[in-house]
Amino acid sequence: MFKSRILAIGFLILGLLAGYFDVANLAGKLNAPDFLKVPFSLGLDLQGGTHLTYKADVSQIDSSETSEAMSGLRDVIERRVNFFGVTEPLIQVEKRGDENRLIVELAGIKDINEAINMIGKTPYLEFKVLAPGTNLDELQKKQEAGDQFAILNAFSPTALTGRYIKKATLNTTDRSFEPVVSLQFNDEGRELFAEITKNNIERPVGIFLDGLPISTPIVREEITQGEAQISGNFTVESARELVRNINAGALPVPINLISQQTVGASLGESALLKMLWAGIYGTLAVALFLIIFYRLPGFTAVVALAIYAAVLLMLFKLFPVTLTAAGIAGFILSIGMAVDANVLIFERTKEELRSGKSLALAVEEGFLRAWLSIRDSNVSSLITATILYWFGTSLVKGFALTLGLGILISMFSAITVTRTFLRAIEFKTAGEKSKIVGLLFGGSKA
Amino acid sequence: MNLIKIRKFTYTLSILLILASIFALYAYGLKLGIDFTGGAISEIEFNGERPDISKITEKVNVLNFGNAIIQPTGEKGILIRTRDLTEGEHQALLREINSLGVSRELRFDSIGPTIGRELRNRSIWAIGLVLIAIILYIAFVFRKVSKPVSSWFYGIFAVVALFHDILIPLGVFAYLGKFYGAEIDTLFVTAILTVLGFSVHDTIVVYDRVRENLKKQQKGEIFEDTVARSLSQTLTRSINTSLTVLLVLSALYLIGAESTKYFSLTLIIGIIAGTYSSIFIASSLLVTWNNFQNRRS
Numbered sequence: 001m002f003k004s005r006i007l008a009i010g011f012l013i014l015g016l017l018a019g020y021f022d023v024a025n026l027a028g029k030l031n032a033p034d035f036l037k038v039p040f041s042l043g044l045d046l047q048g049g050t051h052l053t054y055k056a057d058v059s060q061i062d063s064s065e066t067s068e069a070m071s072g073l074r075d076v077i078e079r080r081v082n083f084f085g086v087t088e089p090l091i092q093v094e095k096r097g098d099e100n101r102l103i104v105e106l107a108g109i110k111d112i113n114e115a116i117n118m119i120g121k122t123p124y125l126e127f128k129v130l131a132p133g134t135n136l137d138e139l140q141k142k143q144e145a146g147d148q149f150a151i152l153n154a155f156s157p158t159a160l161t162g163r164y165i166k167k168a169t170l171n172t173t174d175r176s177f178e179p180v181v182s183l184q185f186n187d188e189g190r191e192l193f194a195e196i197t198k199n200n201i202e203r204p205v206g207i208f209l210d211g212l213p214i215s216t217p218i219v220r221e222e223i224t225q226g227e228a229q230i231s232g233n234f235t236v237e238s239a240r241e242l243v244r245n246i247n248a249g250a251l252p253v254p255i256n257l258i259s260q261q262t263v264g265a266s267l268g269e270s271a272l273l274k275m276l277w278a279g280i281y282g283t284l285a286v287a288l289f290l291i292i293f294y295r296l297p298g299f300t301a302v303v304a305l306a307i308y309a310a311v312l313l314m315l316f317k318l319f320p321v322t323l324t325a326a327g328i329a330g331f332i333l334s335i336g337m338a339v340d341a342n343v344l345i346f347e348r349t350k351e352e353l354r355s356g357k358s359l360a361l362a363v364e365e366g367f368l369r370a371w372l373s374i375r376d377s378n379v380s381s382l383i384t385a386t387i388l389y390w391f392g393t394s395l396v397k398g399f400a401l402t403l404g405l406g407i408l409i410s411m412f413s414a415i416t417v418t419r420t421f422l423r424a425i426e427f428k429t430a431g432e433k434s435k436i437v438g439l440l441f442g443g444s445k446a
Numbered sequence: 447m448n449l450i451k452i453r454k455f456t457y458t459l460s461i462l463l464i465l466a467s468i469f470a471l472y473a474y475g476l477k478l479g480i481d482f483t484g485g486a487i488s489e490i491e492f493n494g495e496r497p498d499i500s501k502i503t504e505k506v507n508v509l510n511f512g513n514a515i516i517q518p519t520g521e522k523g524i525l526i527r528t529r530d531l532t533e534g535e536h537q538a539l540l541r542e543i544n545s546l547g548v549s550r551e552l553r554f555d556s557i558g559p560t561i562g563r564e565l566r567n568r569s570i571w572a573i574g575l576v577l578i579a580i581i582l583y584i585a586f587v588f589r590k591v592s593k594p595v596s597s598w599f600y601g602i603f604a605v606v607a608l609f610h611d612i613l614i615p616l617g618v619f620a621y622l623g624k625f626y627g628a629e630i631d632t633l634f635v636t637a638i639l640t641v642l643g644f645s646v647h648d649t650i651v652v653y654d655r656v657r658e659n660l661k662k663q664q665k666g667e668i669f670e671d672t673v674a675r676s677l678s679q680t681l682t683r684s685i686n687t688s689l690t691v692l693l694v695l696s697a698l699y700l701i702g703a704e705s706t707k708y709f710s711l712t713l714i715i716g717i718i719a720g721t722y723s724s725i726f727i728a729s730s731l732l733v734t735w736n737n738f739q740n741r742r743s
Contacts (some may be wrong), residue, residue, distance in 0.1 A: 113536075258561060261556075261557075278701045329709060332697070335694055336693065343687050343690070347682055376587050377646075380580060381643040383579045387579065391569075391572040391575075399640075
């Protein structure tokens with residue numbers, strides 16, 4: 001009895017501390033120290049943001065280098081996104097079948113369109129050469145006649161792309177002070193560039209940005225020091241942007257946006273509020289039901305449920321578990337399901353009471369016998385949650401995680417916590433068949 | 447109260463519901479959302495009054511996005527459904543809409559066809575895996591129960607009850623899809639899987655009691671009576687548990703976020719069906735099967 005009481009007080013304190021931690025970052029009178037003010041990690045659908053899926057085109061890359069190129073791609077995008085000032089962007093590489101994908105999640109961002117432009121429109125720089133035997137004069141005539149396609153079609157790609165560039169700088173030409181962009185290649189790039197220039201003396205090399213030619217200088221001699229200069233029709237602005245983007249890293253492989261899910265901040269905020277209220281009303285309804293139906297044990301179950309909710313929310317903060325609308329639904333659902341263990345136990349206790357056992361014994365028996373059912377039945381929900389977690393999209397994962405965690409912790413709270421409370425309350429004084437027992441426990445009449 | 451005795455009635459009711467569901471599925475089919483088909487959906491809210499839908503349609507059709515569907519939503523909002531859009535096309539769409547009145551976009555989803563196909567495959571896999579895992583699990587849990595009904599049949603009947611629990615929400619959604627435009631998305635599949643977990647959970651509690659009562663069968667008590675006794679012992683619990691779950695789900699449905707409305711509705715329907723089936727179908731089937739075996743031998 002004494003031990004149970006100490007333990008019961010321990011649970012209560014745990015619940016209070018967890019509850020305090022849950023609300024510590026609410027502004028107002030709480031005056032919590034800063035280290036306690038850990039915010040919940042909210043999903044894109046609740047704080048607004050965008051989930052972008054890109055498909056990377058790795059067809060131009062040797063398959064052994066794919067994973068390296070993909071992680072390079074991730075680094076580049078990460079640098080670019082950081083430039084944009086997004087808090088904790090999520091950028092990950094994913095392989096599905098034979099498709100290489102890049103997932104970008106940007107939370108709480110205002111101008112999604114600009115972000116998408118920034119990610120996708122970044123320079124994919126290519127060096128192209130003319131196919132052997134192309135008639136230069138003819139090409140020039142076509143170009144002067146304004147036939148852009150002639151150039152596009154005449155050039156064919158080389159191995160040299162933006163991924164071999166070490167550094168770009170903004171310069172001006174010596175005579176006319178026009179802005180030019182100087183490129184410095186890395187070792188591999190230097191070799192490739194030397195080879196290209198060697199093979200194309202007195203012929204043009206096309207420098208293409210995002211598939212469009214920006215400059216087609218004529219090579220005078222082989223260039224071995226690994227430097228090149230682009231003098232397109234740059235303004236200072238556009239040259240500076242190009243330099244910045246190249247330095248953030250040119251995309252090692254081209255990417256293509258294949259899916260986008262965007263939620264505006266206002267919709268997210270209202271969704272969060274609605275879920276909050278749904279949670280509060282749902283929990284209140286369950287608490288009321290338990291107290292009306294199961295009286296004193298019901299009340300202890302409600303306290304256990306409150307501790308359970310506080311602890312689970314604390315874990316969500318600590319891990320952290322990203323809360324989406326579906327995730328919160330999983331949590332709220334787990335509150336409803338958590339009660340099941342208690343209902344099983346209390347029904348069993350009532351039965352044991354009816355069969356004439358003493359109250360203390362009936363309570364213990366109730367817990368003991370209900371345990372098998374509780375274990376067996378919860379495992380099936382856990383199996384479902386696990387499979388959902390494995391197979392699901394991020395949306396479904398959130399739900400599976402909160403539901404699964406909820407079921408696990410609720411088993412603990414329903415059994416251990418409630419039992420400790422019931423043990424801590426002394427029954428001896430209330431005679432076995434007294435009116436008080438009937439009142440407190442209900443249904444104890446034989 | 448002997449709930450097994452009324453099994454002819456409860457079987458009939460279930461069969462009727464299942465037939466109605468199958469009819470709805472056959473006649474209307476399920477309306478798949480863009481999660482599975484690919485496509486784009488944009489929710490836009492006007493600051494001022496919403497322009498005529500016909501005017502909006504005219505503007506959108508200029509862009510040639512194929513068969514665009516425009517629906518009003520809320521007081522000032524519209525939903526635009528098209529094929530999947532690139533960001534450039536998306537911005538063009540917003541420009542056209544903004545030319546009709548100042549507006550802001552609440553949400554935009556565009557899902558490419560490959561992703562849709564992939565999600566569809568993954569959903570089918572997940573459902574299949576859950577079903578198999580459940581049969582194996584129940585057969586394992588009840589492996590020591592073999593008389594008078596083999597433990598495999600506990601698993602099989604639990605799964606029969608599961609089909610009942612899935613078919614009914616599917617049927618309801620075929621109706622809802624036809625008449626209210628409700629769509630099947632990944633969340634719907636999630637809800638269905640959750641119903642599977644919950645419904646089995648419910649069935650196991652009853653079976654568990656049957657197992658316990660079989661061990662201490664009273665003299666002269668036949669299997670049918672044992673099952674009936676187990677059922678009435680667990681009845682209050684089944685109803686109370688489902689009630690608490692339905693309480694929180696109703697809160698979610700009535701005041702929760704828009705994005706989880708149909709999700710909670712699916713759960714509500716599935717859980718009602720699941721509770722019904724674990725009380726009236728899963729256990730009754732044990733008895734029916736046992737009687738059938740007896741008659742044959």
